[in-house]
Amino acid sequence: MYIAAAILSVLLAVVTLGAGAPKALLKGDVPAMLQSHLGLSAGLVRFIGLAEIAAAVGLVVGLFWQPLGIAAALGFTVVMVGAVGFHAKAGDYADAKTRGNAMAPIILTVLSIATAVTLVLAM
Incomplete structure (x- = not known):
């Protein structure tokens, strides 16, 4: 089970780092x-980016100390649930033009939950 947890942790960390860095730098x-x-403020966007970067670091360190990886995966889940809520509030799931981008938080929520579960089972 540890191999699956490691693969999911690294995959989620790479995606999370790639998503968080532009937000933290306010670039792109x-x-x-x-x-x-x-309608998010620049400060909130930067905070979200830093939270995603912290999750990526926690996931990598969590390969060696699994409680941190579990906490990072669950923390990232909370961020993604918030993202789903903001996209729903903006009506992105009802609009065909914005639905594709709005699906990423749902997919990442499922991936982060799967990562947390595999890390728990690997302990």
Whole structure:
């Protein structure tokens, strides 16, 4: 079970780091879209990016100390549930043009829960 936990942790860490870095730096299209379309402040976007980076670090360190990996996966789950809520509030799931981008938090929520579960089972 540890191999599955390690694969999921690394996969989620890479995706999380890739998603969090532009938000923390406020660079690129995603932070601008979050500010304009969802109405988030620059400070909140940066905070979300830093939380995602912290989750990525926690997932990697969690390969060696699993309680931290579990906490990081569950913390990232909370961030993604919040993202789903913001996308739902903005009506992104009803609009065919924005539905594709809004599905990422749902997929990442499932992936982070699966990572937490496998880390628990690998202990």
